Amino acid sequence: MVQAGLLPGCCICTKKRTNTILMADALLFHTEGATATYVEVILPLALPKPFTYRVPEALVQEAAFGKRVEVQFGKSKRYSALIIGLKSEAPAHDTKPIISVIDEAPIVTKAQIALWRWMADYYLCTLGEVMNAALPANLKLASETVVTLSPLFDRDFEGLNDQEYLIAEALTLQQELSIDDIRGILQRKSVYPLIRAMLDKRVIYLKEDLQEKYKPKTIGCVRLQEPYASQPNTLNEAFDKLSRSGRQTEALMAYLHLSKQLDFVRKQDVYDKAQVDSTVLRAMEKKGILEIYDREVSRLGGYEEETVNAQDLSAQQTTALEGIKQAFASEKPVLLHGVTGSGKTRVYTELMQEAIARGEQVLYLLPEIALTTQIISRLEKTFGGDIAIYHSRMSNNERVELWNSALNGRPVLLGARSSLFLPFQKLGLIIIDEEHDPSFKQYDPAPRYNARDTALYLGHLHGSRVLLGTATPSLESYQNAQKGKYALVQMRERFGGLKLPGISLVDLKQEQKERKLQSHFSSVLLSSLRQTLGRGEQAILFQNRRGHSPVYRCTTCGWHAECIHCDVSLTYHKFHNNLRCHYCGYQAALPPACPACGDKKLALQGFGTEKIEDELKVYLPEARIARMDLDTVKGKHAHARLINDFEEGRLDILVGTQMVTKGLDFEKVALVGVLSADQLLQYPDFRAGERAFQLMMQVAGRAGRKHRQGEVLIQGFNTSHPVLQEVLNGDYAGFFAREMMERQEFHYPPYLRLIRITLKHTKPERVNEAARLYEKWLKKALGQWVMGPALPTVARVRGYYLLDFMIKIPHGAKNLQKVKAIVREATDNLSLAQGLSSVRVNTDVDPY
Template sequence: MADGVQVGSRVLVQFGKKKFYTAIVECLHSQKPEGYDVKPLMAVLDSSPVVRYPQLKLWHWIADYYLCAPGEVYKAAVPTGLKPESETYLSLNPDYEPDERNPFKITERQAIVIQFLQEKKRMRLSELETETKFRNVAAIVNTLMDAGIVEIDEKVVERYRPKKTTYMRLTFPRGDSDRLHEAFEQVKRSRMQETTLIAYLDMSGWMSPNGELRDVERDKLLALSGTSPAVLRALVEKGIMETVKKSINRFTAADDTEEKINLSPLSAAQSAALNQITDGFRQQPVQLLHGVTGSGKTEVYTHLIARALAQGDQVLFLVPEISLTTQLSDRLRKVFGRRLLVYHSKFSDSERVDIWRRLLSGNEPLVVLGVRSSVFLPFARLGLVIVDEEHESSFKQYDPAPRYNARDAALVLASMHGAKSLLGSATPSIETYYKATSGKYGLVTLSERFDGATLPDVEIIDMKEMRKKKEVKGIISSPLRRRILDTLTDKKQAIMFQNRRGFAPVVVCEQCGWSPKCHNCDVSLVYHKNQGLLRCHYCGFTQMLPKLCPACGLNGVRTFGYGTERIAEEIQAAFPDSRVTRMDLDTTRNKEAYQEIIEEFSRHDSDILVGTQMVTKGLDFGDVTTVGVLNADTLLNFPDFRSNERAYNMLEQVAGRAGRRKQRGSVVIQTVNPDHEVLQYVKSHDYATYYHRELEDRRKYLYPPFTKVINIYIKNKDAAGCDRAAIKLAKSMIGVFGSRVLGPEKPFVSRVATYYVQSIMLKIEAGASMKKVKDLLRQITAVLSSDPDIRTSQLHYDVDPV
């Protein structure tokens, strides 16, 4: 294997006696490791590398900056289809002989497990759990293994499934004119067979002796010749043609003869912004485009992308949500055709592998539209990175590690390639705007909407007053109800925003006060009516909604509060002639669901779209004239230094969905706190005043951009052990960092997925050496690693939390 191993190649390595994993070769050397026995590589999986050098460099930067292991980055970066690994399979032991003197008594559940294994021969534990519907199937299997009835073995599983296509070819070589003449004699009585043969000769290049001879795709041959599969079968039966199966990439390379890029003309303001960005790149490789909602930032992006492609460069276009890729991909496909690739987690493993291999196979000019995982793709000639809606917290990965921010990683990736970067937003993050105004980034402003459209009017409704006047029915106030009715009468559309999914967030017994809690987390369960389930939004735990209270036995279980499911139901009842669609995590479980909902609303097959924060992010619907924020208070007053920023960004963004064409839009925000300063900034669309006020608060209380923040989380299944570990870690940190350490404290949800959680915040001056800080953190945890409370706890770091 020595000649086949290269940096970036995949190899199969052995852990323990039976486990096999895929690894990446990082470097080649001749120094034998000391202190342990080195195992040989089991196999080299590639004839050429699947990872480029800049990727490995980026992985190490992410691991170092976000305080995680390079292996954790590799696990997140490479598609599962490129990581074959062994899976544990269960089967009955054929050599098992029962002990007649001390027989093993098989329970009913054990008998069911044995029966399934007899029928299926080999099963994964997860399959056995699904089939038997036993929650404790692992414990049952363990007892059967102890008795020698069941055994396990490991099998290396390859998850990538290539796409196969049928091709047609003649059974004789080019140049055999006698056999070709004989073939035409065989088909002369069938006009369709003769037509098909002539079409094949034309498509395959047979008649050009010096040209390349190609097999012809079966479906394309049928389409061109206008014949049926039966005609092809007849040609095969006569021995004239044969079929061959080939593995193909799902995302084929663009032809040299690809159609021209058709760009829409820019307005004067857009052209000025484009020129400013282009000129700015000469001084600053990173530029911020601050454009109000509806100002046409996407058109500016397309012109920049076209210029990059014309220079032979590749482009990475990052968006925060999969829902955005759906609408953007349609717009960009019309401009760039097959030069556009879309990449996100809703694609299958095999589809992601094919995109990976497409980029790995060459350096053709392409534009990749994707969410945060797109930064890991093997770009060969990256020339431009665009991060749209750069303020979005969705760019930040929370769990598992690496807890990276794709926006910042994309900027580092661009610098490694020598590429230019453009950040775009109507509501830039405080840190980004601070860098732009202080000269670290270039700043370009688009202050007017495209084609003369105006920013929407914002009306703030005091729900306390509305309820006193009895002008609230359900969750909808009279002003919002009238606005929706006017919108429907004008044949326009409305968006209703509520950042809470499910039917009802509160379930309680009116008789005794019982409320269902998650078994694994310190949170209440949310009722989902369509499924008839109570669900935990943290760990996924579910249970049926009880008809009688399990505490007092009475019929007093009631649901309170409003999630998107309940709101959609109420709006449908209030406006029975309207067509209501819901967009949240429950209705968009697969990649087609996003497309269907957005296309349906775009075609005006739906009148009112009810959704969570998915509906706030960059969607462009021309007929939306009304936006309703049903409960702004769920966004305000969180115990977090970013709460005002998040609330302003989300409200301004959702307001920006209204009135994006000639007709002026209106936004109705319902709240019990109408005088809240954030709502006033949204009402006046005054980003500048909001920014300066927020910046002063950050300066006063020493938060980013004036400091760098690292949150350290301690998790333990034992509450007391978690507390002790957090106190010990905090004391050690205070000994090194002093008053920069805040905590430990319990977060808002202090138990998640059976683990108790404590957090410590470390605030470091912006000018300090973060490398030194992180080295000190590693030293502290290394010194404490032998402590029993620390050893039994999980520690992880969240660098630059959002």
């Protein structure tokens, strides 16, 4: 906790100053003749533009672009704001002074701020919202209310109740208490009424302190004191001092032995080697021989094994590499279209090594952390400690350390979409692996950006080479390649000459008709599973729905269990034996009887990964089965452990959602089963066909990657669907041509741009009124480009009623800027409309 006016510690460095030095100038009146410097800052708030503050004369030399400053915003709240500009002209409005400069060195670069400005403009949000998404949580400081004794309180405890007495007594022992401290003392959540009562009695008063969240990790270490540290020849004197204590002599000998092997010696190392405890080291410290101190260490760890040279390139990889380099010479992004198992990662590695040799940094983007476990282990073998990983499972302190690592020039940064925001110094290469993946899209909160598209702009800012790689390109990227905007490089064969897996369709209608269907498994799939396990090989089963059963229904009247906050069915989870909402997390027990008609004939319908896992144990009792979905990989290392167990053969069958489709490489996987192709194809979305084709082709690619041709079985009721026929033939060109024709006919991307606007409120009548006004403003300016308002597929989420507008915009920069200006104006007007200021407006540019 840092008191108002004191300088908080920083992740880059920590400065110690007195309160007087920092605050003295800020407390003086500003006069006309005084020299003034002003700073434009971004606050972590959704403000329409940067805010301006005055810099006190004592801090002028320290205020600089990219540093954080402590400021007061509003009546009393304090924040750490980020300087993005300095100027000498005074603004038209009154300005407050900055309170302190937090950093000695900038924590962001000018290229980062340029990217943030572009994102705020393109994705219709504010700089503060981009800053919130970009900065690690522990670099965003906000003030916290603290309680201290009032100077008017005369230590007379009469008139205080028991709880008030406890707080007053605690404040006599400790100068300040946070709200959380008070909750802990009283063992209750609601403390504000108590605080209000104590304020009225003038026992306490409140103030705002800026809280420093980042704390370096330290470990207890030991070292020699002087003169022994600089004059080793005097160590005999040290041993003489310890001659009466055998344990202390052993500890000193252990320390000297360890110090020859290690850069620094931990206390625990001495304890373990000499078999002593802390009392021995403290005694040696009192005798002036050893010094106990805290040493700051990294939380990120390091790669301690020896690196190995990457294997030689195949002829196909060499050809692809040459094609990519030629395209880079023409300053075009490159789309690398390589079938699953063709060895794209080896091509990436070669390009990364060349970039590092030029002294450049590399950003390796993956759609989600599910892919990082295997990729990082492969790349570490080549790049060792040069590579670092950045994703949402890291702790806030780890994120700060990696941020600093990027700022200091760490050569390779690998991560999910948020790694775009890191402070690169010399970014030379951006690799966007699995570029088609919808996980690159951020939906909530703002900015609602697409990491693939943003990475292309980031590459433009840095003059970097950009490579997009995938086995199933997005339609937009492939069209850009067809038009010549991207260069196209193809790898059509699997590495080592292996054949692509054989794909077969299983007609569930026929299986049902012949009574061969067992629960959700066709006879063909069960037979293939038994044969695969009999050969000592592994299988992956894909079902894009987690939980046990998605519907709990009364077979008499048709009632089904729904979330009380969202318009969706509750999913049954057998492990927890309850019903859960996958939108808001609401949980409920299974009702023993139908709440509508009272009948007890309640049935679970549909199936998710949990049910598949459960039923497989009946049909294949000897099989070792595990599940990979959001429920099983919540822990920080749970996903890595699961992949490791499957990779090392401790599991036979892996059941999973789309996590199992993405970029994983398992040597013994011979069979892949898709349990419900119809579910993928019937989703109400114009991209349903594209998503289904990509998912099925990707999961099919997990089979037969090392020794023998794999087998893929796709179950469905409508096996004549054109997408399934294209998957069966591996016909991306045919899929692309048909899908693009449909998109053009029905006016969907990539033939035009989309902006989706969602209005939200807890009262349906309020959101209806807002939608009518919003429709009036939009259609007056944009006419037929506007569709809606309409109820979305899920019309209520987390207690908010939703109404959607969709704007279809013909291609052209002028059209897009015109629409954005009108949307901003309509949103501003709605916020000023009487009674409608509480209606939330979410704007999503390129929503799919």
